[in-house]
């Protein structure tokens with residue numbers, strides 16, 4: 435049973451009882467549903483089997499007075515968006531978060547355990563716990579080719595890491611910090627009483643819970659060191675301009691054995707003078723002559739970082755027709771490549787002279803009876 439289940443699953447809905455249903459009502463409803471969906475009565479019906487599991491799980495929690503109370507509190511807390519420290523009702527609950535949410539710790543990839551971990555770290559009650567390193571944001575500019583094929587780029591990062599001299603304790607080598615007598619290691623002290631108690635960082639230890647009598651000479655007791663490091667970071671093939679990629683574990687180092695944070699890199703991609711990009715496909719515009727478009731032929735087309743390809747241009751190709759050179763596009767995540775989309779553009783010569791002019795005039799005479807605008811005028815008249 436994980437805390438996540440508590441938040442995501444509506445056990446009342448599963449049983450179809452109201453939230454204030456009595457224990458007797460819950461029991462009665464459960465028995466009825468259990469009979470109906472019991473696997474023995476529904477041989478091989480997977481849906482019924484799943485439903486039976488859900489019903490049993492819901493009943494396990496709702497039939498136990500203590501667990502039902504915890505479940506109700508967890509859901510109320512979430513429904514209220516209730517993680518704000520010091521919010522109403524957060525003060526004196528008897529609710530055991532540790533038990534409830536321990537199930538989702540280490541499940542990989544954040545979740546409720548992390549949220550609660552963060553909450554309690556801020557509250558200062560778990561100063562000695564490992565702390566995950568901070569996430570770090572940075573930007574990088576790639577050339578068009580690098581974005582298409584992927585690239586390993588150096589990223590210079592400055593970060594706050596635990597001081598190496600004192601291993602992040604802040605105390606001179608050979609000495610150890612002592613527990614702060616004011617807050618007894620909690621890092622926070624309470625002022626006021628009962629419902630109006632305020633928790634604030636302990637002044638004597640500045641919220642750290644420990645006091646360093648003989649500070650480390652390198653970090654002056656701060657326990658931190660600013661380190662600049664240059665990392666070689668692999669940007670996967672196929673990134674798009676403005677895409678933000680996450681590099682797990684490449685952020686700031688954790689404290690007290692905690693895992694490192696993540697590095698988020700926003701990628702900017704330069705444009706290319708010839709090629710464009712449409713998802714996994716590359717685009718290029720290729721000029722063709724009028725005879726090539728009209729009579730057809732083979733055209734040679736450049737590719738990005740590769741030998742050119744020859745494409746067959748069909749006779750009667752219209753201006754703007756797009757041909758496809760398979761596998762000459764951008765690299766996809768799975769290593770396959772997109773296509774190169776080749777748009778043909780019929781080039782019109784700025785000046786025609788000599789034999790070409792004579793031939794073109796003959797062509798005009800030979801096609802004088804073809805009116806290219808006849809269909810246009812018919813359509814304009816609404817025929």
Ligand SMILES: [Zn+2]
Pocket residue numbers: 614615616617618619620621622636637638639640641642643644
């Ligand atoms: Zn203190």
Ligand SMILES: [Zn+2]
Pocket residue numbers: 597598599600601602603604605650651652653654655657658
């Ligand atoms: Zn130090």
